[in-house]
Amino acid sequence: MSISVTVNDSTNTATITIVGSFDFSLFNEFRDAYINLDKTHNHYIIDMSMVEYLDSAALGMLLSMRNTIESESSITLAGANDFIKNILMISRFDKRFGIQ
Amino acid sequence: MKLLCVDSEPVYREIVSLCAEKENVLVKSVATYEEAVAAFIDYAPDIVTLDVVIKGGSGFNLVKTFKEISGTRFVPMIFLASHTSDSVMDKCFQSGADDFIPKPFNEVLFNIRLKTHMRHIELMKEMYRKNKALTYIQTVIDREHKMAHQVLSHIQNRSESNSDHVAITRLSAASFNGDLALVKTRSDGARLVFVGDFTGHGLPASIGALPVMQAFFDAADDLVGVGELAAQINRILLSILPDYMFCAGYLILITANGNITYWGGGMPNALILRQSGVIDDLRSDHMPLGVLSAYEFEDDLKSDALENGDTLVIVSDGVLELKNHYNNMLGNDQVRTFVSNAYAEKDLMEAQKIIEKKLTDYLGESEQLDDITLVALRNTH
Numbered sequence: 001m002s003i004s005v006t007v008n009d010s011t012n013t014a015t016i017t018i019v020g021s022f023d024f025s026l027f028n029e030f031r032d033a034y035i036n037l038d039k040t041h042n043h044y045i046i047d048m049s050m051v052e053y054l055d056s057a058a059l060g061m062l063l064s065m066r067n068t069i070e071s072e073s074s075i076t077l078a079g080a081n082d083f084i085k086n087i088l089m090i091s092r093f094d095k096r097f098g099i100q
Numbered sequence: 101m102k103l104l105c106v107d108s109e110p111v112y113r114e115i116v117s118l119c120a121e122k123e124n125v126l127v128k129s130v131a132t133y134e135e136a137v138a139a140f141i142d143y144a145p146d147i148v149t150l151d152v153v154i155k156g157g158s159g160f161n162l163v164k165t166f167k168e169i170s171g172t173r174f175v176p177m178i179f180l181a182s183h184t185s186d187s188v189m190d191k192c193f194q195s196g197a198d199d200f201i202p203k204p205f206n207e208v209l210f211n212i213r214l215k216t217h218m219r220h221i222e223l224m225k226e227m228y229r230k231n232k233a234l235t236y237i238q239t240v241i242d243r244e245h246k247m248a249h250q251v252l253s254h255i256q257n258r259s260e261s262n263s264d265h266v267a268i269t270r271l272s273a274a275s276f277n278g279d280l281a282l283v284k285t286r287s288d289g290a291r292l293v294f295v296g297d298f299t300g301h302g303l304p305a306s307i308g309a310l311p312v313m314q315a316f317f318d319a320a321d322d323l324v325g326v327g328e329l330a331a332q333i334n335r336i337l338l339s340i341l342p343d344y345m346f347c348a349g350y351l352i353l354i355t356a357n358g359n360i361t362y363w364g365g366g367m368p369n370a371l372i373l374r375q376s377g378v379i380d381d382l383r384s385d386h387m388p389l390g391v392l393s394a395y396e397f398e399d400d401l402k403s404d405a406l407e408n409g410d411t412l413v414i415v416s417d418g419v420l421e422l423k424n425h426y427n428n429m430l431g432n433d434q435v436r437t438f439v440s441n442a443y444a445e446k447d448l449m450e451a452q453k454i455i456e457k458k459l460t461d462y463l464g465e466s467e468q469l470d471d472i473t474l475v476a477l478r479n480t481h
Contacts (some may be wrong), residue, residue: 060346
């Protein structure tokens with residue numbers, strides 16, 4: 001599977017790890033990853049350290065997640081390589097997400 | 101499930117029938133080669149058992165004939181043979197058989213093999229069904245892509261055509277992503293420019309393009325400011341598009357004397373090649389259009405100037421991410437070199453041809469994955 005989810009109850013954090021190409025083919029799978037959780041968490045981390053490529057559809061999927069998750073919860077995009085970080089910054093995702 | 105049993109010995113026809121009927125398989129038995137061919141056509145079995153020696157012909161030839169008739173339909177052929185030498189078995193498989201069971205055989209074993217083949221038949225049927233459905237969907241998508249192309253071409257036709265001041269290059273990829281480039285000179289002589297890149301592909305991307313085009317040309321007619329137009333397009337896209345779709349873009353106004361005001365969101369840097377050869381950057385520092393609510397939207401503008409002999413070049417990310425034969429991306433630095441070299445040419449149309457050639461040369465034999473848009477503007481008053 002290209003997407004896996006781990007939950008840490010003590011820190012109230014859900015981590016979604018994506019492997020390979022983050023693109024339109026993961027549309028439903030990515031949505032299921034945060035919708036099917038038992039409860040709303042305070043923190044969400046999208047672990048992108050194993051993402052090789054990200055297209056504009058993936059940016060849209062992240063924005064859709066931001067709209068769905070309550071605004072009190074933080075979403076952090078973590079571990080992106082320089083190429084992907086550059087794409088995130090061009091679209092000013094720092095305005096809606098934490099970027100690490 | 102239907103089984104055709106070809107056997108010259110009545111006792112084996114009986115055994116095969118009994119075994120197969122236990123698995124709810126319908127059985128038709130024939131004794132001769134001729135009957136077998138006729139039954140294969142009329143009865144259209146899903147699975148066949150046959151002997152090597154058949155009245156009126158050989159089992160090897162019969163298998164070959166069956167495989168020819170069945171074409172792409174998968175019909176397993178099982179030899180039930182009294183001749184069990186390696187060379188006979190080899191010949192059976194060479195002829196196209198799918199299995200070989202020596203006579204006399206154990207009924208339990210026969211049923212296990214039969215069930216295995218039935219499972220394979222079901223899998224193949226499922227695969228054919230899915231393949232058919234996929235082919236259908238592929239046809240629909242191809243048609244939708246063509247339709248989206250047509251819609252966008254119609255929009256592009258309203259844009260100004262190439263001249264000494266404006267050059268637009270659009271190279272559409274096979275799977276098309278909705279780049280949009282519009283230029284219109286206003287009644288006050290100022291030139292309004294929009295270069296946009298919609299998320300998504302095909303028809304969904306072109307749906308957003310239609311109202312954007314309308315707003316753009318209305319704004320050019322009514323001398324609406326860049327900030328106001330940006331906010332308006334943002335509002336339109338926010339209400340029309342689902343939340344996973346947006347449009348990166350530049351809105352630029354160049355007055356007759358070369359003053360530039362611009363709004364940029366989600367786009368790579370645009371470049372101004374000065375007459376001196378220096379390159380300056382225009383930066384897009386906003387979120388793309390169609391993301392932020394009207395309340396959050398930032399319509400603050402930046403400014404610059406286009407002196408006589410300067411060239412403003414706007415590229416979509418399809419240009420930067422162009423991949424050559426070695427799977428290397430063109431990238432920022434090479435684009436800057438291309439721009440420096442090409443637009444040193446005094447004639448804008450010539451310069452555009454030069455950079456187009458550089459891009460196609462870079463691409464070489466490899467497939468262009470994304471749409472490419474490259475807009476160049478000059479102020480030559």
